[in-house]
Amino acid sequence: MIRYLKQYKLPLFLTVLFTAISSLSYVFIAILLQQVMDIVDMGDMEGFIRILLFSLVYFALMEVFMYLQSLLGIK
Numbered sequence: 453m454i455r456y457l458k459q460y461k462l463p464l465f466l467t468v469l470f471t472a473i474s475s476l477s478y479v480f481i482a483i484l485l486q487q488v489m490d491i492v493d494m495g496d497m498e499g500f501i502r503i504l505l506f507s508l509v510y511f512a513l514m515e516v517f518m519y520l521q522s523l524l525g526i527k
Contacts, residue, residue: 463524466520466524467521467524467525470517470518470520470521470524471521471525473517473521474514474517474518474521477510477513477514477517480510484503484506484507484510487503488500488503488507491503
């Protein structure tokens, strides 16, 4: 098994890295939702649009990392 792990160091490292990034991104969702609730409570429409756009980009990046994680995990 050690020989196999040495042969595929980079894919293993990338799989672990993308798994960690995906896991941390789920934690950040709670913080993001808290920000959304605070902005909605204040009635700040400009801030709401800004955090909405940020959320869309964030979720798109999160999906890319999860896709790469599953792709490398399969290999």
